[in-house]
Amino acid sequence: MTETTVRLRLNQQQLELIDNSIKAGESGSREELIRRALREFSAAHLPSAADRKKP
Amino acid sequence: MTKSLERKTVHELTIEPGTGKALDLRRGQVLRIEQTSGRQCADFNCFNLHDYKEFFHTGRTRHLHGLHPGKGDFLWSAPPRERPMMAIIEDTVGTNDVLYPRCSGFLFEHHYGLAVHTNCHDIQAEAQREFGLTPDDVHDSFNFFMHTGIDTEGRPFIAKNTAKRGDYVELLALMDVLAIPNVCGADVMMTSDFELKPLKLTIFEGTDQDWSRVSEPPRLKNQRSPSQFKVKNIKADRELYRDASYRPEFTNVPIQISELEVKVTGEELEWIEQLKASGKYGESDAEVLRYVFFTWWIGKFMHGPKHAAPA
Numbered sequence: 001m002t003e004t005t006v007r008l009r010l011n012q013q014q015l016e017l018i019d020n021s022i023k024a025g026e027s028g029s030r031e032e033l034i035r036r037a038l039r040e041f042s043a044a045h046l047p048s049a050a051d052r053k054k055p
Numbered sequence: 056m057t058k059s060l061e062r063k064t065v066h067e068l069t070i071e072p073g074t075g076k077a078l079d080l081r082r083g084q085v086l087r088i089e090q091t092s093g094r095q096c097a098d099f100n101c102f103n104l105h106d107y108k109e110f111f112h113t114g115r116t117r118h119l120h121g122l123h124p125g126k127g128d129f130l131w132s133a134p135p136r137e138r139p140m141m142a143i144i145e146d147t148v149g150t151n152d153v154l155y156p157r158c159s160g161f162l163f164e165h166h167y168g169l170a171v172h173t174n175c176h177d178i179q180a181e182a183q184r185e186f187g188l189t190p191d192d193v194h195d196s197f198n199f200f201m202h203t204g205i206d207t208e209g210r211p212f213i214a215k216n217t218a219k220r221g222d223y224v225e226l227l228a229l230m231d232v233l234a235i236p237n238v239c240g241a242d243v244m245m246t247s248d249f250e251l252k253p254l255k256l257t258i259f260e261g262t263d264q265d266w267s268r269v270s271e272p273p274r275l276k277n278q279r280s281p282s283q284f285k286v287k288n289i290k291a292d293r294e295l296y297r298d299a300s301y302r303p304e305f306t307n308v309p310i311q312i313s314e315l316e317v318k319v320t321g322e323e324l325e326w327i328e329q330l331k332a333s334g335k336y337g338e339s340d341a342e343v344l345r346y347v348f349f350t351w352w353i354g355k356f357m358h359g360p361k362h363a364a365p366a
């Protein structure tokens with residue numbers, strides 16, 4: 001599977017918020033949390049992503 | 056502490072057109088502001104009775120409760136205190152405003168050519184003078200019974216006042232406060248339907264039933280008090296001059312940017328590209344992904360109003 005790296009510019013406060021979410025059990029890593037956000041946001045805003053969820 | 060369900064009246068008075076009254080209320084007392092004839096706006100200021108530098112803030116109240124706070128909402132103090140000072144426990148009209156500033160002498164002179172005219176700023180200042188406050192201490196008002204809105208062009212407007220005789224709002228003091236209602240002095244504006252009418256004020260001892268109408272407000276370490284200030288004393292002279300010993304201590308400075316690498320699949324990259332193509336989320340893949348993450352996080356986890364733009 002082809003993967004592409006996206007480099008997000010974040011400051012220490014933004015990373016703190018991400019790390020707090022991980023500590024709260026929302027995800028296992030920073031990358032995983034951001035990919036979860038992308039999946040859920042796309043499912044809500046893109047018809048193609050929403051279709052993917054249908055059986 | 057158990058309080059009876061029966062309210063005890065502490066004080067009753069009527070404020071006449073062109074006037075206001077500074078009332079010291081203790082925590083747990085209730086102030087009712089009541090229409091005597093109807094269609095009368097009441098401007099309102101509020102200070103911590105033991106520290107006048109803590110006062111009601113329209114901005115934070117507007118942020119948390121919108122342009123028309125009503126029953127169940129709080130009157131918040133200004134940053135960095137940011138505590139609920141009073142709770143609106145009853146509102147029989149529902150047309151309050153925290154959008155418009157108080158009317159002033161300048162306004163009537165500028166708009167109407169009336170150099171000497173009743174106005175909320177000067178009425179407030181005169182009422183507050185009883186407790187040693189100055190015209191500079193009058194702050195942006197909470198405007199009870201003021202019927203306002205925003206038109207399709209984004210401009211604020213004043214609509215016809217709908218309050219009727221006997222309508223009222225009730226405010227429960229959550230701390231000891233100086234509460235100053237005044238009869239709005241604007242008789243040549245729509246605010247009070249072009250007629251100034253008296254308002255009846257009643258102070259009650261609050262009951263358990265009154266307290267049961269108040270939701271639990273947040274208590275956070277950022278609700279600061281003067282004991283946490285670097286400068287603890289109130290500046291007592293008017294001139295501003297530099298403190299030679301000053302060294303800046305801003306929070307979390309320097310702000311340091313770092314790059315977080317996120318590996319996405321081809322399908323995920325396609326979603327990012329589609330979102331980017333919409334033109335709404337950012338110009339690069341990284342900008343889009345950052346926008347997506349934070350708006351998702353706000354929607355899912357943030358406390359309080361989201362302030363999201365309409366889709």
